Amino acid sequence: MNPLLRVEGLSKRFGEHIGCADVGFDLYPGEVLAVVGESGSGKSTLLKLLSTRLAADAGHVRYQITGRGLVDLAELSEAERRWLLRTDWGFVEQNPRDGLRMNVSAGANVGERLMATGARHYGQIRATASDWLARVELDPARLDELPTGFSGGMQQRLQIARNLVTRPRLVFMDEPTAGLDVSVQARLLDLMRELVTDLGLAAVIVTHDLAVARLLGHRLLVMRRGRVVETGLTDQVLDDPQHPYTQLLVSSVLQV
Amino acid sequence: MNTLINVRGLAKTFVLHHRDEARIPVLENVSLDVAAGECVALAGPSGAGKSTLLRCLYGNYLASAGSIRIRHEGRWVDLARATPRDILAVRRKSLGYVSQFLRVIPRVSTLDVVAEPLRELGTDAAAARERAAELLDRLHLPQRLWSLPPATFSGGEQQRVNIARGLIAEKPVLLLDEPTASLDVANAGRVAQLVDEARQRGAAVVGIFHDPAIRDRLATRLFAVEAQLLELAA
Ligand SMILES: Nc1ncnc2c1ncn2[C@@H]1O[C@H](COP(=O)(O)OP(=O)(O)OP(=O)(O)O)[C@@H](O)[C@H]1O
Ligand SMILES: [Mg+2]
Numbered sequence: 001m002n003p004l005l006r007v008e009g010l011s012k013r014f015g016e017h018i019g020c021a022d023v024g025f026d027l028y029p030g031e032v033l034a035v036v037g038e039s040g041s042g043k044s045t046l047l048k049l050l051s052t053r054l055a056a057d058a059g060h061v062r063y064q065i066t067g068r069g070l071v072d073l074a075e076l077s078e079a080e081r082r083w084l085l086r087t088d089w090g091f092v093e094q095n096p097r098d099g100l101r102m103n104v105s106a107g108a109n110v111g112e113r114l115m116a117t118g119a120r121h122y123g124q125i126r127a128t129a130s131d132w133l134a135r136v137e138l139d140p141a142r143l144d145e146l147p148t149g150f151s152g153g154m155q156q157r158l159q160i161a162r163n164l165v166t167r168p169r170l171v172f173m174d175e176p177t178a179g180l181d182v183s184v185q186a187r188l189l190d191l192m193r194e195l196v197t198d199l200g201l202a203a204v205i206v207t208h209d210l211a212v213a214r215l216l217g218h219r220l221l222v223m224r225r226g227r228v229v230e231t232g233l234t235d236q237v238l239d240d241p242q243h244p245y246t247q248l249l250v251s252s253v254l255q256v
Numbered sequence: 257m258n259t260l261i262n263v264r265g266l267a268k269t270f271v272l273h274h275r276d277e278a279r280i281p282v283l284e285n286v287s288l289d290v291a292a293g294e295c296v297a298l299a300g301p302s303g304a305g306k307s308t309l310l311r312c313l314y315g316n317y318l319a320s321a322g323s324i325r326i327r328h329e330g331r332w333v334d335l336a337r338a339t340p341r342d343i344l345a346v347r348r349k350s351l352g353y354v355s356q357f358l359r360v361i362p363r364v365s366t367l368d369v370v371a372e373p374l375r376e377l378g379t380d381a382a383a384a385r386e387r388a389a390e391l392l393d394r395l396h397l398p399q400r401l402w403s404l405p406p407a408t409f410s411g412g413e414q415q416r417v418n419i420a421r422g423l424i425a426e427k428p429v430l431l432l433d434e435p436t437a438s439l440d441v442a443n444a445g446r447v448a449q450l451v452d453e454a455r456q457r458g459a460a461v462v463g464i465f466h467d468p469a470i471r472d473r474l475a476t477r478l479f480a481v482e483a484q485l486l487e488l489a490a
Contacts, residue, residue: 028341186362193361215361219340233315233340240317244273251274 004029004170004202006070010049010059018226019045023059025221025231029169030200034207034217034234036249042226043206044174050204051091051172052081063170086116090163090171094178096155100147100162106133107143109162117166132161136191153184157191164195171196173205177212189215210253214238222246260429260460261290261313262332265322268308282308286322288479292428295451295461297475304481306464307356310431313462314353315343326351326429348376353431354422358414360407366392366417367402373425384424391420395446411438419447423454430454432463436470448473 003026012019020042027033035043048054050061052073062070063084073081085091093099100109110129111119119125130140136157138150147155156176163171176192177185193216196203207213213220213234220237222230222245230243241247268283282305290296298306311317312324312335319336326333328350333342347353352373361369370392371384379387392402395416401409406417415438422430432451436444448470455461455474462479465471 031341190361190363218344232318233343235316236318236340239311240270242271242318247273 001028002064002070003027004031004064005050006060006062007050008060008062010046010061011057012045012049012054013057018042020049020056021226023223023226023228025228027170027202027204029202032196032201032203032205032216032218033221034205034213034219035221035223036207036210036213037223038249039208041223043208043223045226046223047172047174047204047206051085051089052076086113087166088168088170090166090168092156092159092163092171092173092176094175096147096152096159099159100155102146102148104146105144106138106147106150106158109147109158110165113162113166128165129161132165133158135195136161137187151184153180153188156180156188160188160192160195164199164201167199169202171201171203173203175207176205177207177209185212192216210238210250222249258292258458259289260292260327261288261462262325262327263288263313263322264325266309266312266319266324266336267321268305268312268317269320283312283481286481290429290460290462292458292460293455293476295455295463295474295476296479297471297477298462298464298481299478300481306481307433309481310353310433310462310464313431314351315347316353348373350427351429351431352422352425352427354418354433354435356415356433356437358406358418358421360405360414362407363405365403366397366406366409369406369417370420370424373421373427377425387424388420391424391450392416394450395420396443412440412443415439416443416447419450423450426454426457426459428459430459430461430463432461432465434464434466436465436467444470 005027008024010023011021023046035046037043049056061073063073065071107126107129110132111125114125114128130143133140133143138154138157147158150158177188180188189212205216217234220232220234221228224245230237230246237246238250241250264287266283266286270280272278286309298309300306308317312319315335322336324335326335326346328346333346335343367385367388370388374384374387375381397413397416406414419435436447439447444467451461451474465474
């Protein structure tokens with residue numbers, strides 16, 4: 001099987017500060033990669049580089065485009081990149097307000113991405129949006145409400161629906177459960193786990209929460225100061241960490 | 257003989273970087289073959305490394321040296337060298353592990369927790385649940401518990417859920433870490449019966465059984481795990 005994403009030597013500096021240094025990995029269809037590390041370790045920078053929201057100083061991100069093979073994202077036209085971001089990829093922001101349009105209805109938030117893939121039939125778009133609200137456990141009766149009236153957990157679920165409705169092949173998530181109550185987190189995690197499995201999504205999930213990484217990630221990338229210090233099967237890295245930094249990270253949480 | 261597990265020269269030493277680089281040698285030059293239809297009981301005192309060996313066999317602990325080959329779809333996969341993707345594929349289809357404690361997934365019902373390994377192999381939800389129900393029934397887990405997540409269950413109830421989950425997909429290699437530790441005699445007997453059936457249908461079983469009665473009933477062979485001399489770094 002060919003990788004969906006191939007990352008090589010990815011580096012980015014912000015002046016003296018290292019954002020990311022020489023990061024590389026392959027991601028296969030249906031594979032979930034969790035990226036962990038303390039804050040400031042370069043996790044979100046990596047996500048921005050991968051999703052072409054930020055230009056790298058060095059290195060390559062290649063993505064498998066149907067019929068074209070692995071294509072260097074830096075060589076895509078602006079229109080092609082936008083198309084990828086709108087349809088074949090999803091990006092779930094840490095703060096749902098950054099990923100949703102707060103001034104349009106919940107249904108429109110979901111429908112918008114569908115229209116980007118060419119859907120035009122109003123009734124059908126509405127029906128699909130309604131299905132997706134139900135799928136993320138939001139009451140479809142609230143289709144016409146603005147997300148401003150939703151709780152944080154509801155907004156996050158709406159953001160997930162908005163991203164998944166186009167059946168993307170690859171989803172990036174930046175701390176998707178941070179800032180939510182623990183009980184709300186559990187529900188969201190369970191939902192994400194179910195959706196990722198059912199849809200066979202590949203995902204890169206940045207989190208500082210090792211329990212989230214264990215539940216969702218097939219594979220783990222441990223970052224420190226912009227570098228990958230350890231990578232491997234999730235349960236192996238968490239139960240038998242090899243690098244001093246990973247040992248510290250694992251031993252400083254109660255139990256994961 | 258149809259060998260399904262082939263371990264050669266396995267060593268495992270833990271290095272604790274934040275404890276003055278202490279080195280804990282646990283396994284040294286372990287070689288072990290297990291064939292279909294065998295049940296090998298790991299024997300040795302507490303701390304000898306029985307659970308460590310089992311976890312290495314599952315790819316949960318990283319081998320320090322040697323090879324751990326598991327038969328998967330007609331070929332050998334060396335877990336000491338395989339990629340995470342390959343290890344997960346081997347686990348999904350060929351390699352089951354019943355840990356001592358259930359890792360609970362929030363909100364998922366007992367029936368679905370048990371059915372999951374079958375679903376991963378493509379069985380449809382209804383058929384997988386039906387099979388899960390049969391197993392839970394045989395393990396005498398009260399039916400009123402089936403729709404609840406196992407988080408609030410007693411130790412013995414969780415253990416039976418864990419066993420059912422470990423056995424449902426009938427994987428050819430089964431690793432069991434004290435599968436009857438929290439169970440009363442009657443329930444331990446029911447678990448033993450299921451494990452024995454798995455072996456008789458051709459599974460290669462490696463287990464740690466503290467209860468001598470259960471061990472005698474299940475094991476076709478013992479494998480001694482010897483404690484390594486501790487040579488802690490200064
Ligand atoms: N993840 C780990 N990190 C560091 N040391 C470990 C780890 N896992 C096990 N050990 C050490 O390896 C040694 C063997 O432990 P193990 O759990 O394998 O013994 P056991 O034979 O299963 O004992 P018991 O019969 O008490 O369950 C112990 O000294 C233990 O502290
Ligand atoms: Mg043990």
